[in-house]
Amino acid sequence: METMLKIGGVAVAAALCAVLLKEKAGPFALVVALGAAAMILAMALGAAEEVTAVVSELQTMAGLSPAVVAPVLKAVGISILTHLAVQVCKDAGEGGLAAAAEAAGTVLALCAALPLLRAVLDTVEELL
Structure with missing residues (x-):
């Protein structure tokens, strides 16, 4: 909660600065927004x-193989980074x-999930 309050404060302050800068120095508004995003x-x-x-x-508790967990974490990470990149591009008008x-x-998230699919297929094959 405390961290989110700090993040919210940084985001609002940076957004206000970016709005003010857009009128007089447009390119610097994007720099302020990117700097704030990095800080957040x-x-x-x-x-x-x-x-x-x-x-x-x-x-560890569930006895899951890293082959099952790692692809999920990678896909989530790719998703977050993709979302951020897309929003920055949209803010820049691109x-x-x-x-x-x-x-x-999307393609990279699918590629990251392939080992998980392989593990599922191997499990199904063992059951048959």
């Missing part, structure tokens, strides 16, 4: 480490670039 991601990194630790603990980034993210 750094602030959220601690939470990501906690999530990774809990997932690792659950993996809709075509945003669409390309979105398509690439």
